[in-house]
Amino acid sequence: MGYILQMKNIVKRFGECYALNGVDLYVAKGETVAIIGPSGSGKSTLLRCVNRLEKVTSGEIIINGQTLVYTDKNGHAIYPKDKQVRQICAETGMVFQHFNLFNHMTCLQNICYAPIKVKRENKDKAIERARELLKLVGLPEKENAYPAQLSGGQKQRIAIARGLAMNPSIMLFDEPTSALDPEITGEVLNVMRNLAKSKITMLVVTHEMGFAREVADRVIFMDQGRIAEQGAPEEIFNNPKSERLQNFLKSILKI
Amino acid sequence: MADFISSIISSFDYIKEILPALLEGTQFTVKLFALTLLLSIPLGLPFALGSISKFWPIKIICKTYIWLFRGTPLMLQLFFFYFFLPIAMDVRLDSFTTAVITFVLNYAAYFAEIYRAGIESIDRGQHEAARSLGVSKTRTMFDIILPQTIKRVLPPVSNEAITLVKDTALVSAIGVGELLKAARGAVNRDVNVTAYAIAAAIYLVLTFVLTLISRWLEKHFSKYEARGD
Numbered sequence A: 001m002g003y004i005l006q007m008k009n010i011v012k013r014f015g016e017c018y019a020l021n022g023v024d025l026y027v028a029k030g031e032t033v034a035i036i037g038p039s040g041s042g043k044s045t046l047l048r049c050v051n052r053l054e055k056v057t058s059g060e061i062i063i064n065g066q067t068l069v070y071t072d073k074n075g076h077a078i079y080p081k082d083k084q085v086r087q088i089c090a091e092t093g094m095v096f097q098h099f100n101l102f103n104h105m106t107c108l109q110n111i112c113y114a115p116i117k118v119k120r121e122n123k124d125k126a127i128e129r130a131r132e133l134l135k136l137v138g139l140p141e142k143e144n145a146y147p148a149q150l151s152g153g154q155k156q157r158i159a160i161a162r163g164l165a166m167n168p169s170i171m172l173f174d175e176p177t178s179a180l181d182p183e184i185t186g187e188v189l190n191v192m193r194n195l196a197k198s199k200i201t202m203l204v205v206t207h208e209m210g211f212a213r214e215v216a217d218r219v220i221f222m223d224q225g226r227i228a229e230q231g232a233p234e235e236i237f238n239n240p241k242s243e244r245l246q247n248f249l250k251s252i253l254k255i
Numbered sequence B: 001m002a003d004f005i006s007s008i009i010s011s012f013d014y015i016k017e018i019l020p021a022l023l024e025g026t027q028f029t030v031k032l033f034a035l036t037l038l039l040s041i042p043l044g045l046p047f048a049l050g051s052i053s054k055f056w057p058i059k060i061i062c063k064t065y066i067w068l069f070r071g072t073p074l075m076l077q078l079f080f081f082y083f084f085l086p087i088a089m090d091v092r093l094d095s096f097t098t099a100v101i102t103f104v105l106n107y108a109a110y111f112a113e114i115y116r117a118g119i120e121s122i123d124r125g126q127h128e129a130a131r132s133l134g135v136s137k138t139r140t141m142f143d144i145i146l147p148q149t150i151k152r153v154l155p156p157v158s159n160e161a162i163t164l165v166k167d168t169a170l171v172s173a174i175g176v177g178e179l180l181k182a183a184r185g186a187v188n189r190d191v192n193v194t195a196y197a198i199a200a201a202i203y204l205v206l207t208f209v210l211t212l213i214s215r216w217l218e219k220h221f222s223k224y225e226a227r228g229d
């Protein structure tokens, strides 16, 4: 079946530390996958390997049929030329915990920049599309505002629009609400909920168990650089098999 | 009383007498200042980019250049070029041109270091966001990083500009007739320190104007930081 993302036996080592230790992950088109797990279990590293913010130590990643990296007989990870890597990674849209909006650009410019400069889209069309995206995330009136003039929740919604503007085949979210005050996480989660409904493929690292339970098609529990358990949300949350997951869920619910 | 008035009038006359020479000196000072700034501000950028380059030969060349020019006295560099260029390279340049060349090379090194620090102070998240959108390294530098660096380097750059105004006085050592040299001429000739006071006033006016300009620029470039960073 058509997988948007295939990750095979991914190993990522930082010095002596194995951040990822043999991860296999397949994401189907239209699927929403939530990744949960304790701090330091390798969730961010996994996402960052998908769009080459980190280079894998070994393993294979295929994004929408294009090979981003494979491992040769000698165990070396082989990436194509930088230009091709960038083109493959542009198939993924990344949303960061700390937004990382371009501070010197207005919201509209933030959204249009990559489509115009990287994809060489027609400028008027890109602007038109950016306005649609601003509507989609509920901020049409912020077109000319600078990031510094927005609240955290608004910044994150603009960041989502910026990611969507490249028409990626998969959206990656790394704890998109962790830097936000609890009372404004809702506006961001709402936008993501709508994306999931419109069958945009998403890989979401999150501490929002309610969101994972409600929106995800599949939940992955990571521990010590491996996928320790995965399944439908009901299974994971109502019927956790491994002791680690049980402990993790207990510790989360206590907070 | 009459004595006092007549002494004021005569000192006015004296000022009127020495002013043309001082203003001519000021011309050299301002010209040297403007040329140095105009050339060294852009020249600092390639050296800054070179000093953070991943290509080590370029990195070493740029770092060495910055180290040499920041690590030795400007006065020494001035003497060096004044004697080195004619003797070793057989080019004859007037002392003003020599001064401009030395100052540009010296100040470009300082600006390069300021730019480097500014570029490296931009949050890594900006690089990562650009990368995740498929933006090339070069484009990221010129479209995303450098525009945000301008605001951060403005205060140290204007600081250097003010230092430069005062450094111009050094070139009298190789015979350029700038403001301080003109003033010293008048003081030695007339045994009267008025010329120094006027020179000081002129330097103060120049640095004051610079302060105003830099303040205006800082305001202009912080328009996108309505609520700070």
Ligand SMILES: Nc1ncnc2c1ncn2[C@@H]1O[C@H](COP(=O)(O)OP(=O)(O)OP(=O)(O)O)[C@@H](O)[C@H]1O
Binding pocket: A014, A017, A018, A019, A037, A038, A039, A040, A041, A042, A043, A044, A045, A046
């Ligand atoms: N650049 C790096 N250099 C060295 N070690 C790193 C680096 N990035 C991550 N690590 C290590 O890799 C492991 C996994 O880190 P990662 O950030 O992926 O965890 P995480 O699951 O995202 O945790 P959190 O929930 O706290 O964000 C950790 O032990 C971390 O210390």
Ligand SMILES: [Mg+2]
Binding pocket: A043, A044, A045, A174
């Ligand atoms: Mg993380």
